[in-house]
Structures are given as C-alpha cells and as structure tokens.
Amino acid sequence: MLVSHWNSDRESSLHVMNRSLDPINEVSVAFQARTAQLNGQQPPRGLVLFVIKLGSLPPCSEVVFSEKTVGLRWKVADVNKIDVQHGVRPGIPRGNGTWRPLNALQRLEILGLFFTDKDGAQWVRDEKSHLEAQSDIISYPGEGPANSPGRIVRAPQVKPLDSCGEG
Numbered sequence: 001m002l003v004s005h006w007n008s009d010r011e012s013s014l015h016v017m018n019r020s021l022d023p024i025n026e027v028s029v030a031f032q033a034r035t036a037q038l039n040g041q042q043p044p045r046g047l048v049l050f051v052i053k054l055g056s057l058p059p060c061s062e063v064v065f066s067e068k069t070v071g072l073r074w075k076v077a078d079v080n081k082i083d084v085q086h087g088v089r090p091g092i093p094r095g096n097g098t099w100r101p102l103n104a105l106q107r108l109e110i111l112g113l114f115f116t117d118k119d120g121a122q123w124v125r126d127e128k129s130h131l132e133a134q135s136d137i138i139s140y141p142g143e144g145p146a147n148s149p150g151r152i153v154r155a156p157q158v159k160p161l162d163s164c165g166e167g
Helices: none
Strands: 001-007 013-018 024-035 047-057 062-063 072-074 084-086 105-116 122-124 132-133 148-152 157-162
Touching: 001 084, 001 105, 013 024, 013 047, 013 084, 047 062, 047 072
Parallel strands: 047 084, 047 148
Antiparallel strands: 001 013, 013 062, 024 047, 024 105, 062 157, 072 148, 105 122, 122 132
C-alpha cells in the first residue's frame, strides 16, 4: 500500500516512491512518453515505451524519471519487441541503431509499476494506481507497433524521503 507513483512538472516527470519501512525488490517501471508529432525526427505516433528494471528500492525512498534526471532517448523500432533496460546500466549502446533525444515531450504516463515485497509477494500498481497481485510472468503494457523503444542515458538516483511509514 505504501509503494506508489505520480507525475509532476506538468506531467513531464514520473516519481516512484517506497514510503514503507521495508525495501522492495525486483522493481520494474513501464512508462511511455508522449511527444508532439512535429516532423520526421519525432517518434511515429508520438509514443515511446520505456521499461526500466531498477532492482531494489530502499525503504523511505524515491526515484524520479525525467529528461533532466535520466535523459530520455528513442529510436525507430525495427521489430515489435520491448527493449527492457536495467537502470544500473545506462548509456547508449553503439551499433544498436540511432538513439535520438526526445524532443517536444508533452507528458510521461505510467503503464505499470512491478515489485516484490519483503514477504516475497509480487505486486503491480497500474496506471490508475490500482494495486493487484501479480502473476509470475510479467506482461508489460504498451508493447506493439504503436510504440518506439525508449532508453535512459543516466542511472536514476535514489533519494531519501522526508517522511515515511504509515501516517
């Protein structure tokens, strides 16, 4: 119940918070960026899909995804598959297509926050903040030809929260 997500800065940044007194593990965040469709340098249909594996998130902490904090990039999809990225291995791989800056960002939209609690139970919090038990197989929403793959170029920084726990 104390693991949540929210948008700020006119929805151009996405916050993931663990307000519990326990760490959460196997944390993955799926989100999409919506951009203006100004010219050929923008993603087709203005959608870019990001799937970032964070590993664990300490108690009373927060991670922020935005152009300023992690750097958002996209490329033209050559196949319809999700490019899952480990957040601890940022950067742009060479010889893996042309990764372009994400211009004209309108907003970031959470698709799903996946995690395992201290008791080993797996959870998913969806785009509407509903919390549900998760099956063993993670199915990332947003997969398909409507999305271009996204990538971050800097590792997300974990920041402590000012207040924590229930209440």
